[in-house]
Amino acid sequence: GNNEEASTSSGSSGEGAEKKELTVQFVPSQNADTLEAKAKPLEKLLSDELDRAVKVSVSTDYNTIVEAMASKKVDVGFLPPTAYVLAKDQGAADVILQAQRYGVNDKDGSPTDELVDSYKSMFIVKKDSGIDSLEDLKGKKIGYQNVTSSAGYVWPAASLMDVGLDPLKDVQPVTLKGHDQAVISLLNGDIDAAVTFQDARTIVQKDYEDVFDQTKVIHYTEPIPNDTVAVQSDMDEDLRKEIQEAFINIGKDEEGKKIIRDIYTHEGYVKSDDSKFEIVREYGEKVKTE
């Protein structure tokens, strides 16, 4: 019954419940330095793999995608880890896959040749600031992202708590919109330290060339799980399997890989399950503001 609602219009292959159109929504992860707002290429890849009509849309706000999954209007969603956990806890989504990326060289932000399913966040300060460790941040202005952001708030806040600093009270928190904005605010002295994914400085490098010379990293956080591919909770097992395989195949196929890399900066997908996200819940609990 619910699948019926999920499919807004039946495409060319609209016969039988199995062949209902699949709706997919993509929310880019925060740690991407190139983005294309494109849906068509993925649509084509997936419908070839699944042999059914697929409708892909892109959005930058994961709240909407979770709500849409909860009301069965979206079948498959690309969710960042924190968003996934919230969605799961609402009974709206189950993770089936995680995206893989190349790791990041600590030194200059360039990619390594090792595929990973997690990324890190980091604290950066100005080179000449005299701040060398997390402890030095006491009383300083720190640029966070929204409190729901894994790399922009949750993980760094946990790091601060590990060294005994309250992330909101022992430093002066400043909320910024966008990791690029955080780097720029650091550069122009509005804040003393910024937390960003690794390595957001490459985005700003386009506009401000010597950003790597002017800033330094004082701390890396624990690894943060990569983006998930989650499906709405009512989906039957068979379809889940099909979708899992489809994504994995796309990641292995040369042409498919090129597309997901160019557009979504993904290198491939691996199976995943909810247990991998316990860490997200833990961290969430740990830094919960109220």
Add this chain to the structure above:
Amino acid sequence: MNNILLQSPKRTGKKIRNGAILAIVIAIYIWAFAGMPALEFKDTSKEIVSAIFSGLLHPDWDYVYYPDGEDLLRGLLDTLAIALLGTVIAGLLCVPFSFWAAKNIVKNKGISGAGKFVLSFIRVFPDIIMALLFIKAVGPGSFSGVLALGIGSIGMLGKLFSEDIESIDLGATEALVATGANPIKAIWFAVLPQVLPSYLSFLLYRFEINVRAATILGVIGAGGIGTPLIFALSVRDWERVGIILLGIIIMVAIIDFCSGKIRARLT
């Protein structure tokens, strides 16, 4: 001739009241300015502003048309469709609200006040939540954008339009009443022709706003050129931003030109 008249005869009570209002206004400005930090130009401003402008001045022409879709033209077309439908929906739905809220049509102050309240309520409802509601209903995509814009625009259109209704010449209405017309007939024959030009002008104005509201809808994936614009802004791809902006500017200019022509016809 009496010289007393050289002084304005405003009563002292009124003078005190005006003085008090002035004092309050000044206090508000002091309060507002006091909350502002000192104005300073940041070190990064030169590089970054010049990067932005050089990007804007060298738009990414390739983006205008891709054979396989998802380019500027397709995005603008989608935006245009969303804005047009959103405006049509709002244009139809705002009419009953406007008459409800106009105090020269609904003589009972309480009832017209309630109409005004409803319009205010619609206006404070943030676009993003409006869109969220419709995404839950019909799923993400242009259709939810249309509905969000359509319902969200009622607040503003209703307010402007009801104020316009309040300012019409009631003489013609009186003439209709005198012939024995009931209120609906009187509105139809005497009010509507008078407010039609400004109604259409508000609609065209709102249409243009809705075209630009695509930016906001883009955040939540409700279709149109907004999504690529947000993506380009967030990765600081200024060339892409430049071409999208150029596209919007040209589209808005065309709309403005056409709406000017239409309005000239109407008045």
Add this chain to the structure above:
Amino acid sequence: MIEFKNVSKVYPNGTKGLNNINLTMQKGEFIVVVGLSGAGKSTLLRSVNRLHEVSGGEIIVNGKSITKAKGRNLYEIRRDIGMIFQNFNLVKRSSVLRNVLSGRVGYHSTLRMMLGMFPQHDKELALKALDRVNILEKAYSRADELSGGQQQRVSIARALAQEAKIILADEPVASLDPLTTKQVMDDLKRINEELGITTVVNLHFIDLARQYATRIIGLRAGEVVFDGSVDEATDEKFAEIYGRPIQDEELMGVAK
């Protein structure tokens, strides 16, 4: 027949518009109401079709109390009263024909009127009314393209098309040239005589009043200070209506 029974009107700001008026206007009379600016002429006229609510007393129009009528009944009484306004009150942006046709809306259902479906008969009636006031050729012009005199005639045509039994005219000839004035007054008179329509006209011009009226009513400060035939309305009577108690400030320099 119009009957005023102890009619009073106090405006919300306290101004007394009418003060205990008792009058009976017979069918077929041509009544001219005269009086200074602010005497209450407009208030009197507008009370008849209840464009103003009176504050006391009752007005009976053709046997029915308009002051007590409600809804449909009220609309129907009004349908039988045509009104010509000083400032025409045309819908400027609509065509002349549509303005005239709007006099007919009282006869048809609301839905029908919203669809603008006037029967052929109404259109003919409207065109005939326009023809009668000699501006048939302007039928499809927009009302605001007409000169003042022409607009006034459209508003007369509207009242004619309404097939009213009573016509109220509030200063119908102000700002018209003498020729047009004569035309408009002649036309009102003719309608009055030919169709037996009771006509009540507010006027500022004594000579016109004398020329056209069968009966003259003089108002001052909301009260009837004269009511009689043209013969009785001597120059002295007029002086009384207008003249004597003029406040000092109403006089300009010379008079001092």
Add this chain to the structure above:
Amino acid sequence: MIEFKNVSKVYPNGTKGLNNINLTMQKGEFIVVVGLSGAGKSTLLRSVNRLHEVSGGEIIVNGKSITKAKGRNLYEIRRDIGMIFQNFNLVKRSSVLRNVLSGRVGYHSTLRMMLGMFPQHDKELALKALDRVNILEKAYSRADELSGGQQQRVSIARALAQEAKIILADEPVASLDPLTTKQVMDDLKRINEELGITTVVNLHFIDLARQYATRIIGLRAGEVVFDGSVDEATDEKFAEIYGRPIQDEELMGVAK
């Protein structure tokens, strides 16, 4: 002194407003312009201070060609010409005093006017002008609170405060009651006589024209068809100005 030299005016839509007008108006004259609606009276008046651009010919005001003047010169010529409009043209929402003061703006620097700093002298002048038309006590009322006659007097006061040498009045008494009409006309006449201000008035009323004018100009279809003293303006002449070649459609039913 106002001189019209071969003045013509064709409206953009092709209507001939004025057709080769040649006139000389002497200082101190009280001229009444009469003519049918649409004869070109307003057009004539509005050409004098160039509210309308003429299409041909030249108009000389006190020795200077207003049709050729530009910028400052134009403003200064206009400053010396007061105009009274039929529909008053007051800023409804401003006070009476401010409306009258606005007649003085030609005398002061732009900056000063932007700050609204009128000298004491101007205020006195404005109040005197209001006193002269007997509505001094309304000085601080808003213009839209006044009755029509009072608004007309404000517009006369504005022209007076302007200390103009010429006054143009376009149907200044339309829609006024007979008493106010007399007051307004008396006042114009008095100003004309006392201050020697050249006065040109458009009127529809023959008797008023005869009573007040020193000279009457009759227009028809944009041409001067009569120009002479009051004595010369016999009833026959008026009939000629107004009457004879009236188009059929201008006549209402009765006349046929």
Add this chain to the structure above:
Amino acid sequence: MKTVQVKQNKTVHYNKMSSKKVKHILTFILLLLFIYLSGKQVEFSLSSLATGLPNMGDLIVQMVPPNWAYFSNITAPILDTLRMAVLGTTFGALLAIPIALLSARNIFQTKLITIPARFVLNLIRTIPDLLLAAIFVAIFGIGPIPGVFALTGFSLGIIAKLIYESIESIDKGPLEAMTAVGANKVKWIMFGVIPQVLPQYISFVLYTFEVNVRAAAVLGLVGAGGIGLFYEQTLGFFEYDKTSSLIVYTLIVVLIIDYISTKTREKLV
């Protein structure tokens, strides 16, 4: 004779009428066609709206009742927002005056002035708030200042557009009177135009102020604080009861502004 005349006239006019009518009908059909095509483009479907409508209920249920306790948390950001709105609206309103005057065709008859002025106005209105914000943040750093400037640009666009249209519809009479009095352009505007449009101007400024209070999202985006950030946060944690507190709080503020604006307008009109 007469009837013939009537008939002649009738036919002539009906003919005239029909060509106009055809034009109207064609325009109408064209509009319907556009609407139809747009409907296809966005996949308009009343049935999916009808079946999906109950889903909205889930969300609305979560929004009521608002979390009253949250009110105390958001008072400070609301005040911040108000502060920025006050300044942004003021600057925008001041800058709008010259642009609106230059754009109005009854003030400047020559297209040489009105067309460039309108072009500038269009340009200002087209720049998305986000870009405006990005530029100002780059110049002035984070904080309320770029917020104020972004709102200035935003208000300028709204007010100038609305006000120039009302200037174009003012009563010509007083303008003529000012011309006749010998006023130059500036005096003419001061005494003929400004008093006539002042009520609308004030009403539009207050309206824009209200819009600016709601434009919190923009302010949040430039890191200027304000309530935009809080919308994002509460939505991010799916705390809809708090979101509705934000809405209610804003509604209260807006209603107060509305009340003041109505009173002010009544005093002025």
